[in-house]
Amino acid sequence: MAKDIKLDESILKKNKIPVLIKDKEWKTLFSDILTRNMKKLVNKLEKLLEEERECKIKLKEYKKQKKAYMDLILKLSDEANSKNNERALMQLEEAKNKILEINDFIDEIQFRLETLPKEIDKTNFELLKETVIISYDYIREGRERLEYLNEEIQRIRKLLGNMWEEKFTKEKKINNLYLYLHGTLGHEEIDRLDRKYL
Incomplete structure (x- = not known):
């Protein structure tokens, strides 16, 4: 396994690496080979x-609520100042609170919104490291398997070539023997022998 792979965290920004789980290509390539840690x-x-x-x-939502309360404060301030309204003063105090x-x-x-991107980047970086490790393991194992498959294909090709050669040799010999017997014994005798022996 390629566990000792080292990556610089700056690679995320330098290479503009997206959040991996949002990346369509990453999902396609890794959805079926996720390790427990990757999950x-x-x-x-x-x-x-x-x-x-x-x-x-x-x-x-909170900014919207704040704006509504600010508008209410302006309205209540006018009421409290113009009519010396005790109720408006209480509501004004509640709105300020x-x-x-x-x-x-x-x-x-x-x-929280300031700290979340750092946590997301850190987790994404950890996932990137796991992704690189899994990729290299898969590539190494895949190359070993490809080497084996190439050797098997070569062996089967050679075997197939030998079989084709044997097939053509046998067909030629059979045809030559049959032609010889046909020419020597004649059509009628060959038909009788064919029915009996073939």
Whole structure:
């Protein structure tokens, strides 16, 4: 096995290697030869990508909520200032608290969205290393098998060539013997002997 293969992590960016599980060619080539470790890494990548997708959706939702509360604050500020409205002041305070709460959620999500790409890259790199190891093992074993198959094909070709030669020799001898007997004994006697012996 090619376990000692070393790769530089910068190769991901340098060669613009995509997230492998999103790559159609990778899926086609490796879906039927995944090792247990590769399957774990694929699952981990799927979870990280799903988390990233969910974080982006949540972030959008929270930003939308924040905007709604900001609009509400503007409306309530006008009411509280113009009419000295006690109820509007309470609602204004609640809206401000809600924005602070949403800001905390937004900060958490944005922090997670900053850390996720590194985790995704790290996991993708681990999967790439496994992919290279499996590829070289498969190529090495495949070449050994091809060598064996080529030798077998050559052996069978030679055997087939010998068999063809024997076939032509036998056919020629049979035809010559039959022609000799036909010429010597004649048509009627050969028909009688054919019925009896062939």
